[in-house]
Amino acid sequence: MVSSPHEAMHRIFRLEPGLFARVAHKLDIPAFGTPISVTELPTDLSETQPVERRVDTLLRIDEADNSYILAVEAQGKPNASKHSTWAYYMTFVQEKYKLPPLLLVICRDQRTADWAARPVRFGPPQWQGLALQPLVIGPRDIPAVESLDEATRDVPMAVLSAILHAEERSADGTLKLLAAALSAMEARDPERAGLLAEFTSQGLGRTEAFKIWSELLKTDTSFFTSLVAEGLRAEGEARGKAEGLAHYLLHRLELRDIHLSDADRDRITTCEAPDTLTRWIDRAITATSTAEVFAEDPAAE
Template sequence: MVSSPHEAMHRIFRQDPGLFARVTRRLGIPEFGTPISVTELPTDLSENHPVERRVDTLLEIKEAAGSYIVAVEAQGKPDECKHASWAWYMAFVNDKYKVPPVLLVICRDRKTADWAARPVKIGPPQWQGLALRPLVFGPDDIPLIETLDEATRDVPMTVLSAVLHARDRSVDATLKVLAAALRAMEARDPDNARVFAEFANQGLDKTEALKLWRQLLAAETSFFTSSLSQEIRDEGRAEGEVKALANYLLHHLDRRGIPVSDTDRDRITTCDNPDTLTHWIDRAITATSTAEVFTEDPADQEPGETQ
């Protein structure tokens, strides 16, 4: 299954193809020129036989010195089978479009980036007939962007920085300046502000940083009229409902004079299931202790389970 971070790491280059050239300048490799035009090409690299080969993003970029094609692959973990696929991509694209291709691999962790950056020689030891040399962007290649000035100058680069450093503790500063830069961007380009906000949301998926990012967006949701802002609002309403139920249950137990230990209080306040809290409230009407509130009905137990 394709993950949200996977999508964000390569689709951002579709949204802003010039980001590729800007990153190469940071890396000190022979620099690619500023694009004059960009054509998004079909990502299906299959032939007319059962094996399907599909690159994540494929862009033909024209600059003053000529044209080249960037095949962007988002890679979540080392996979030795990828080398053969990547070699196929490069040979197929070169043959089909007659334009020199570049393989760009985006990795969110250093282990995968180090693996992907290894040159791969294909062929017997006596004579390797093909050498694969990916260009890799990982956490060590894109620094954390921590100033509002830099974030405002290049929002896509800041999104990429946040995604690649999603698991770093110091990413909080980048998220804060990114949110501020997006607020400024919204005034002049609301559509792109929404798109890049959602790329960051996708790229931070399943990390601790996602919670902070949603809080930063929720503080200024009027800037974003997308499904993301609606999702944040819905989550806020759900959290508010759960909190209200927990508070009502504690208040009801207090009014009935039923002692609540610290352990019981923690169990109630950390419960995130409104149905469970409602069930406990119903029990609290007649219960004489918290043990009775939490005790399961025989009908609720699994077959063979005893109290």
Template sequence: MVSSSHEALHRIFQQEPGLFARAARNLGVAFPPPLSASELSTDLTETRPLERRVDTLLRMETEDGSFVLAVESQSAPSADKPASWAYYLSHVYAKYGIPPVLLVVCPDRKTASWAAQQFDIGPRQWPALTLRPLVLGPNDVPVIDSPDEAARDIPLTILSAALHRCEPEADAILNALAKALKSLSADDETTAGTFIELTEQGLGTSRAADLWRHLMAVDLSFFQSQTAQKLRQEGREEGREEGRAEGLASALLLLLRHRGVEVTEGDRERIESCDDLGVLDLWLTRAIAATSMTEVFAAAGERPGSAD
């Protein structure tokens, strides 16, 4: 069964075809940015009963000419894959008569290292085919943890988050991405909603996925797209199941832990004993950017550290 994180690692290139040229620079390969890109059928099935499907297939038009980009999301080494990849490229070249390029996107270093090798197909004395994939893994996409840098290239930041999702830098990337989406969502809710969904898919079942859901439910409360409303509603439904105040308190403590804010036993007791939904929601919102519990608790007419 294809996982949602698998889908995100190749769908991001459908959403933003120009991301390929930008990301490939990290591999030392200079492709010109596309002047246009159009999706092709991913069905490479022949008339015989053998079905083969590439994850994403794009025809890229550039000032240097055309090529077909096949994007594969690969989560683990597989002895059968090189033969399938060679088939994809040969079939595409025969079908469209356009030079093909294979990009393999891997969420871990072991798989990326395996995929980056040169695959010789044929006897060792004279390989008939040599397969040379371009590979993007955690080592090949930078950690983007600045909101300004994230805003300059949101698709690349999403890819950065997906590939670094199990690493300590994931939280900083997601916080930068959430802030960058604020400027975008005001102008284009549909695109922002797509980016939010792709990010959540790319994070899979990692710990960072929990942080992202809380960021979207709280930090994007200004964003009124169906996606954001759904995320916020899910959070409130979860709160009702556990007791709304208890659910918000749990979300706040989880967010603070993800962000590395020091929480004393007294702070924890204050949060867990609070039954004012408005106050809890305020604290949860402030926790997105706060660096201390003093910043979280401070409010007009309220002394930091005072009891509820």
């Protein structure tokens, strides 16, 4: 099952494509240039056969004198079957787009990052004709943010840092710095600040850090005028207005690419119980389907 942290770790590159060059700078490899354009590509890498293969995020990145395809995968734990899947992605992308492919794997724990970084060769011992070596980013590659200046200078990087270090003791301080940086961003770009706050909520998953983040959002919503703000204010200031809560829940689910059937929409928009809608909003932070949002709630609500 695709988890909420899984989504956040690769979808942030769709929102902030330039983040890749800054992330890669953390690794001991030749520098990538600043993109002059980025095109989001379909993530479906299936062929005309009953096997569906989808990369998490796929981007075409054009620099001043170079172009390539960036595939971003979020990996939660070691999985040997992923090696052949990733090799398939690379060869398929090369053949389809006629551009050099690059695989970036984002891991929230260092053990998985170390596993993913090991080169893998395919073929018999006598001659291994195919090699796979993705770029891998783990907690060791993106240090925890330690100053407000650092967080403010590159807020998307601070979001990624917070996600990668969610289970460490330093998470409390890191999240406070991130909240302050988002507050400063709100004055310039409130929508982007709200989306980055949403990615942070998703990426922290079911951790103690998420509880800390939730409290930060509830005590100071001044830097959210996006969908996040609407939801929090609807919950705190207009608890009796079910219509506002329903509107926010629909936007949250659409933002997370969770499929909504007509019946799902009707169930949300016709619900007149603010407590029920609030409960669904809370579940929508980590849910991967409407079934999880509505879990244990009678359809008649």
